Amino acid sequence: MRSFTYERPADARAAVAAASRSGAKFISGGTNLLDLMKLDIEHPSHLVDISRLALRDIDELPDGGLRIGAQAANSDVAADARVRTRYPVLSQALVSGASGQLRNKASTGGNLLQRTRCPYFYDTAAGCNKRDPGSGCSAIDGSNRIHAILGASDACIATHPSDMAVAMTVLDAQIELLDADESVRRVAITDFYRLPGDTPHLETVLRPAEMITSVVLPPPPPGRQLYRKVRDRASYEFALVSVAAVVSADQATIAQARVAFGGVAHKPWRSVEAEAALTGRPATMATYRAAADAAMRDAVGQGHNDFKIELARRTLCRTLAQAAQSS
Amino acid sequence: MNDPDAGGAGRSWAETAPLSAVALRVNDEVRRLEVDPRTSLLDALREHLHLSGTKKGCDHGQCGACTVLINGRRVNSCLTLAVMHEDDEIVTIEGLGDLDSLHAMQRSFVERDGFQCGYCTPGQICSAVGMLAEVGAGWPSHATADVASPRIALTDEEIRERMSGNICRCAAYPNIVAAIRAVAKAGTQ
Numbered sequence A: 001m002r003s004f005t006y007e008r009p010a011d012a013r014a015a016v017a018a019a020s021r022s023g024a025k026f027i028s029g030g031t032n033l034l035d036l037m038k039l040d041i042e043h044p045s046h047l048v049d050i051s052r053l054a055l056r057d058i059d060e061l062p063d064g065g066l067r068i069g070a071q072a073a074n075s076d077v078a079a080d081a082r083v084r085t086r087y088p089v090l091s092q093a094l095v096s097g098a099s100g101q102l103r104n105k106a107s108t109g110g111n112l113l114q115r116t117r118c119p120y121f122y123d124t125a126a127g128c129n130k131r132d133p134g135s136g137c138s139a140i141d142g143s144n145r146i147h148a149i150l151g152a153s154d155a156c157i158a159t160h161p162s163d164m165a166v167a168m169t170v171l172d173a174q175i176e177l178l179d180a181d182e183s184v185r186r187v188a189i190t191d192f193y194r195l196p197g198d199t200p201h202l203e204t205v206l207r208p209a210e211m212i213t214s215v216v217l218p219p220p221p222p223g224r225q226l227y228r229k230v231r232d233r234a235s236y237e238f239a240l241v242s243v244a245a246v247v248s249a250d251q252a253t254i255a256q257a258r259v260a261f262g263g264v265a266h267k268p269w270r271s272v273e274a275e276a277a278l279t280g281r282p283a284t285m286a287t288y289r290a291a292a293d294a295a296m297r298d299a300v301g302q303g304h305n306d307f308k309i310e311l312a313r314r315t316l317c318r319t320l321a322q323a324a325q326s327s
Numbered sequence B: 001m002n003d004p005d006a007g008g009a010g011r012s013w014a015e016t017a018p019l020s021a022v023a024l025r026v027n028d029e030v031r032r033l034e035v036d037p038r039t040s041l042l043d044a045l046r047e048h049l050h051l052s053g054t055k056k057g058c059d060h061g062q063c064g065a066c067t068v069l070i071n072g073r074r075v076n077s078c079l080t081l082a083v084m085h086e087d088d089e090i091v092t093i094e095g096l097g098d099l100d101s102l103h104a105m106q107r108s109f110v111e112r113d114g115f116q117c118g119y120c121t122p123g124q125i126c127s128a129v130g131m132l133a134e135v136g137a138g139w140p141s142h143a144t145a146d147v148a149s150p151r152i153a154l155t156d157e158e159i160r161e162r163m164s165g166n167i168c169r170c171a172a173y174p175n176i177v178a179a180i181r182a183v184a185k186a187g188t189q
């Protein structure tokens, strides 16, 4: 690991000021950043430790929503009684990710900003436009079993690995940011992440020293919430495909539905196409299949990951059937 | 490029940063250290404090051998920096118990043969202690059918899921589960 200087500012303002230094980076739980620093994929010259900032709380909002502090640990969010009862899809997504030890350290902000698990991104001997812009994408003609089927580009076919962010996407979360000039803004999670285009090294709309301070969940949508994750081992493994769904069915008709996929794109993938194909339709397998076809209409396989298109379809059908049954 | 000090996975770069002072409370003792900021908590425990019970398996959060308790919570000590833990309460396998007074979890692992080579064992035991506290606090897991339910039935499936962050290369899993189950049972009787 390259050497760096270390600083632990006392409050959020001091933190964004400290992060304005060139080569500076925030560190929260460190579970992704230190891993990447050990491999010389990330090499900040200055670390700004924000893990002790007073951003750990989960607060009730007047409109019935919740504000989750950026430093709230993944395990604390998953175990929060309000999250478990009102936003169970978020709790389910969190406990399906990483391990008990990692969730105790991983923060809400850090989880949102974790980097891809593309093996070439991790291999400093391989070309990778995300790690080293302009050096090519080794995955396109390489081993691409875990890569994207939606929204990819000729420059990068990586996926975003977070489970938590998929649940937050289906819940229409907003991300609150504090900039170095002390300005504050809120960005919808779907606008927060970028598609790779020809700049895959730019993953979000975050400005250089901007810090995530919290995630705001609007009041829970009506209906049953469900997260389903499909992976190569039963636990302690990233998703090949995951689905977060919220379905409200009235008798045998779907009144409203929301759908987001994980493991399929450079960002958590909200499928408005699937949602349109569900609304007002009978809660039957034929409807779920039509929604799955709509969701995957523009899907493109890269060779080794062709199976993901069918896997995503089936995972969606199964999740919708289960959610509609008991809503 | 062939300079062995010029980086690469897990190795230190030749550049040095000024040392940072940090005070850790390890196994009930205040320990003051001067470390390079790059020092992981794991390396601080093993190389600086000579508490070699905590093991390095992967150094990347993938095996759980380095699990210790920080302020009562289980954590991978390889993926955190020593300087980030000023004044934190750290318990390692050495602090859980010793030969004269084994912790209930250590004794249970011995009684039920919860290991073969023993390399993963300190991490397994610290993780199991942290895990039972999480169950006691009513935390859900991926094996919990209804995350909204405040009570957790600690089935073998729950134990396996909750312990999935601790890999055992010898695959002593059945006896690890038995050892943990026995402690959990004794605790609730």
Ligand SMILES: Cc1cc2nc3c(=O)[nH]c(=O)nc-3n(C[C@H](O)[C@H](O)[C@H](O)COP(=O)(O)OP(=O)(O)OC[C@H]3O[C@@H](n4cnc5c(N)ncnc54)[C@H](O)[C@@H]3O)c2cc1C
Pocket (backbone or CB within 6 Å): A025, A026, A027, A028, A029, A030, A031, A032, A033, A034, A035, A050, A070, A096, A097, A098, A099, A102, A105, A106, A107, A108, A109, A110, A111, A112, A113, A114, A161, A162, A163, A164, A210, A211, A212, A213, A236, A237, A238, A239, B060, B061, B062
């Ligand atoms: C073995 C292993 C298995 C895993 N499995 C899964 C899995 O199945 N599913 C899953 O979703 N995740 C998984 N993870 C990833 C894990 O969830 C992330 O490492 C973790 O959530 C990152 O959070 P952190 O607080 O440790 O982030 P850090 O490592 O501290 O930071 C990550 C990045 O975010 C930046 N950052 C952190 N906080 C802020 C903030 N408030 N504002 C602005 N920037 C910030 C940092 O500068 C850094 O670039 C796994 C990790 C490991 C090591």
Ligand code: SF4
Pocket (backbone or CB within 6 Å): A116, A118, A119, A120, A121, A127, A128, A129, A130, A131, A136, A137, A138, A139, A140, A155, A156, A157, A158, A200
């Ligand atoms: S898919 Fe993206 S991250 Fe992977 S090698 Fe290509 S450019 Fe790099």
Ligand code: FES
Pocket (backbone or CB within 6 Å): B055, B056, B057, B058, B059, B060, B061, B062, B063, B064, B065, B066, B067, B076, B077, B078, B079
């Ligand atoms: S050594 Fe820390 S998880 Fe493997």
Ligand code: FES
Pocket (backbone or CB within 6 Å): B114, B115, B116, B117, B118, B119, B120, B121, B167, B168, B169, B170, B171, B172
């Ligand atoms: S006992 Fe050998 S690795 Fe677990």
